[in-house]
Amino acid sequence: MADSAQAQKLVYLVTGGCGFLGEHVVRMLLQQEPRLRELRIFDLHLGPWLEELKTGPVQVTAIQGDVTQAHEVAAAVAGAHVVIHTAGLVDVFGKASPETIHEVNVQGTKNVIEACVQTGTQFLVYTSSMEVVGPNIKGHPFYRGNEDTPYEAVHRHPYPSSKARAEQLVLEANGRKVRGGLPLVTCALRPTGIYGEGHQIMRDIYYQGLRLGGRLFRAIPASVEHGRVYVGNVAWMHVLVARELQQRPALMGGQVYFCYDKSPYKSYEDFNMEFLGPCGLRLVGTRPLLPYWLLMLLAALNALLQWLLRPLLLYAPLLNPYTLAMANTTFTVSTNKAQRHFGYEPLFSWEESRTRTIRWMQAMDSSAQ
Ligand SMILES: NC(=O)C1=CN([C@@H]2O[C@H](COP(=O)(O)OP(=O)(O)OC[C@H]3O[C@@H](n4cnc5c(N)ncnc54)[C@H](O)[C@@H]3O)[C@@H](O)[C@H]2O)C=CC1
């Protein structure tokens, strides 16, 4: 909690503060930011857990709002010193239309930037994504790359395209004069695949395994590495970068940083088994059980079914052409830019990250019995 020795004077706003990552950012700020006077949580859907946060020394203000509505964003931003913008439509399963994804992720980010400029907020941290870089539509591997590694970032899918455009807008806004004449200082964080307590996809895969008698069937070669990072470390990096951005605007303003920790390099499926195995699931097959062309056919059939059924119901399975291509393309990062620029070190070791995630899954498992 806040240290009385340091003046509590800052107002932070977290957009998307009730999401998987957002909740961890909110809780991390309350634990690790001693200068916090008020913490505003802006989200389309407010969680009931927010009430428990209102008993501490920091004023917690829950704001139900929509980032696509400029006036709602401006009202929430007014008076904030720092904005951490995590709100977004994270959809690679065809649940939302491309237009809606663009409206939330791009127009919503434009609204946040303009709100900072109009109301005089000087510091903006944007939650971008590894997907801004890749994997690209050509399936080029990105093997333990960093922020400077050359890579042909080519996107067609609405989600990565929207994240790339939003990140570009945030970085271009760095240096704009805000109300009062000071410069806006922005930066973007690029998490790889986030895991940890509250990860909906992990929950979906777990229940899929239960439905298949405790088994999951390998679809991706074990050799295809996919970067993963623990949600607590991503939250910590957001808190640290928001603090250090105020101290080193010339160095950090306009920069991008991959989010990373000591999570091991594994295939997406093998990495998930670190948590699903202790919950009783088994991954069948040491290599893919089906040939890739058959997986592509099944993925295409899923996409066709989704389109045919859309007037009646939402059919959004994990396997579709985009998710298959993502899972089947190596994308891992190896960097220390965040450490060099603002002293970032993961707050949670791999062992702690794994234990916390397993405990969350086992608690979910016991409630599912
Ligand atoms: N989950 C992952 O593996 C990764 C996520 N990210 C990024 O991290 C951020 C958070 O992602 P998650 O926590 O996984 O997603 P999430 O879906 O759990 O959280 C997103 C939050 O934004 C809110 N939101 C959505 N539309 C909104 C709107 N129009 N107005 C206000 N709030 C709105 C949602 O209600 C939700 O609480 C996103 O920007 C995403 O692109 C980046 C890399 C990896």
Ligand SMILES: CC(C)[C@@H](O)CC[C@@H](C)[C@H]1CC[C@H]2[C@@H]3[C@H](O)CC4=CC(=O)CC[C@]4(C)[C@H]3CC[C@]12C
């Ligand atoms: C059905 C099988 C082929 C199975 O292995 C599919 C897994 C698939 C659902 C995931 C594989 C890679 C994931 C994405 C990756 O972690 C990068 C991401 C970054 C984000 O900003 C949001 C989430 C995601 C797109 C993530 C989504 C799930 C996967 C596609």
